[in-house]
Amino acid sequence: MFLLLVACSGERATKPVPADTYNIAYNVLHDAETDDYEIFVMNADGSGKKNISNWKGVDWVYDAYDDKLFFLSDRDTCYRCYFLYEMDADGNNVRKISDLRLQDCWITLRKNGAELIINPRLDGREIFYIIDRSGNLLDSIAPPFAYMNDPVFSPDGQQIVFRAAKDRPSKERTDLDELYRINADGSGLQQLTHYPKDDTTANWHDYHAGPPRWNAAQNIITYQSKLQGKYSLYAINPDGSGFHKLIKNNNLNEGWHHWSPDGNWLAIEMFDDEQTIFDIYMLNWQSQEITRLTDSDTFEQAPVFVKPAKM
Template sequence: MQFKLKFRHIAACAALAGNGVLLSTQALAATEGTLLLNRLGPVTSDLYIANADGSDEHKLLADEGFDYHASFSKDGQWIVFTSERAGLGESDLYRVKVDGSHMQKLTDHIAVDDAAVFSPVNPNVIAFVSSRRGAHDFGTTNIWTLNIATGALKNVTANIKFDPSKPHSFFRPSWSPDGKWIALSSDIGSDWRGHNLPVGWERTQESSIYVIRPDGSGWHQVATRTGYDEGSPTWSPDGKRVAFYETPVESTWGAHRPEGINNVSSQIVSVDLATHERSELTSTPGFKVFPQYLNDTTVAYHVKGGDTEGLYTTAGVERATRNTGIRSPRYSYDGKKIVYEKVSFRPARANGTPLFSFDPHWKYTYIDVFPQLSADRKQLVYTEKAINSSIAVVNADLSGYDRVYDASKSGLDPSLVQKGLAGAFQPTWSPDRKWVAFGVGSWFFTRAGGPGKIMRIKTDGSMGSHAEALTDGSVNAGFPSYSPDGTKLVYRVWSEKEKGLRILDLETRKTTELTTGEDNLPGWSPDGTKIVFTRKEVNPTDPNKFHYDVYTIKPDGSDVRRLTTPGSNQGHAVWTYDGRIAYCSGEYGFRDELALYDNSFQPDGQNWVMNADGSDQHAITDTLWEEAMPTYVPNP
């Protein structure tokens, strides 16, 4: 699966001699306007190096760069890492001396390049994960090698057969001690699966461990366990065993959710490559990731998040690291040094933060969730999820901030609001900009336990935060969208007995049933002829197998059309100012092992656009992070 870019990748940065500082040249582009989008991922990420016992900890690099996923060369002189120095979201590979000097950019491609590791027999060769396709395209991830000295690239996993309707990504390469094999994890051959079946729509992951020669031959599986996810393989120094973390597939959901991390665990397992004998090296609570052999019998690992977060070894050494933000620890080959990033998620990025522009005609810019541009293109309304899920209005250039509804006065459970599971969501403009309608209540997987009402409020401030209720709360109602003439609202309802889309006539207050399926996130087209929405499609023989796709329907209930292809999830569709549809898609799969993420929902999601009839579907982002909520704001 791949996407043919419609534009050449403008070189994103130029290196200054000596210190390796990079200058963005994105300002030369963005001729069409601004593309606003939301991203779930770390807000800061800085590399640190320390002794293995934690002493002498210091930043690896003096300047700010949003750097992560580092590892040592065998001689301990170099560190290779991923950085977004070319722009937030654009992940490239770099190497640097362990003292922070002689930084060198190794890759410059619009696709994701990540998780690089040095060959133990040739310090000029690295293996890494990349979603690149040719010189300027991207798709699903593969394992690549790069010869730093010659520039020679090799797609190691290019010829492996796969079912394009199912997951088929490759992650976390690890070299054998003799450099003749690469171990990796892959979800190839697994199924798209939700969590808390049959309820949760966000995907879980089921990966196994494989090995392959650097020339692409010898592909075979060395470890798998039905119903379990295995990841981040590491070789024993004698080359006889591979160790990895293993967890139930369902736990890959809790592993990247703050409310779930204390309720899930993984264990470190090793397999003998000659006999395939499994050995479980741990049996304790805590979500263990990033195993690494320190010698033939001792494996170090990191407990990610939760009450027992810390650095451990199977020999009994442990060091608590809770609330430090440490992620992705990697030890030097002699076990004396350790490198890792420290990440933070709060405070959230400020609205207007520049992001890397995958389409150079548009200036990619961060905004909070559910932004909507007014019909006259003068103002934006959005949900302040980063604060307390209230409703705010700004000018199209993000100036003139005004909070028009304060969710703290809604009576909602503050803990659910803080987690982003309740609040005032999906605001929508009346065409004259005098009103904003929105849903107030509990959403997503908390919707069964809480109410949801459609509300509206005047934007002139005359109502304070005392919004008018348009539905009575007898059924969870939310995610409204105004018709272009301002006379109606379409919204979704959800309960065990009643589901689907409804249209409310604002003059008569009569409600019309539009659909009765598990449909959500409706949006009225700018010309009023169609409503776009997301539909859950369930396998009639197995309720645990389902997917989400983007549909359109006419307001009279006719001409229902599915626009996207079943398989991965496609949803959160919105209309663009020019009548196209922007949406979130998992078409290209995960970019990293799912269990390694934090504070995210569906990190396989990237932003895509298509025409109103479903043609010309193509991605407009390719990052390691969860991308969502695209809104085009054209230049005046």
């Protein structure tokens, strides 16, 4: 591990998180030739790395609640046909939640982990479903977009922020992906981000507004965006105001990330401009220090905070 001093904005934490308070789950490209992605877990200080999925296919963790991990997998089905699963933070008690095929998409939970928002794979339809942990459909939200993805609940579960565009992703599209907010009942749609029209450094398939994360303690929404040729994390207020770069003086690209439940720590994947090396880093919101937690030559991505499995 090594430390990198940076400058951050916003309120600061009051004390370091103990290493045994949280674990970090993350995704590893275990075998590029067979497209084998495995889910690993490590301690918050980077020690104790362990493969907990051990499945020769695509397993990808997206969120956690308490000591439970929620992930998409193509196990027992066709290649990259994704279904929703749950397991303990140590890899035990793997359970398929739903037989509904899903888009490759971020998911989040609300109501103390009782409900999830997902993006089903339905031909010709873009819609979000809210389901319970048994896979029962509770509600649906269908904003008027040709493309939408990566929904996240507000801390109180009453609002949803998501990525969307009026056009499907393609070289010919004219409408870029942006973040939008909507009430959980489908009312009150509002655009939150506005990618600068004079910035042409991002390709059509790059994130103009990447998957959002909502920090309840700081009351900000964070996301990655490729601006001026580099991926960085940016923050906005829940109404879209207050746009600013989250981390200053960092030469690496910043990508998928996850806030600790107390909002004081940020786990981030960082990578080089050529996107050949992906590692997991931890940002201390108080001290402005970034600690590198992984250092192998494999792709290690999309960290998620989770409590250690109950004994």
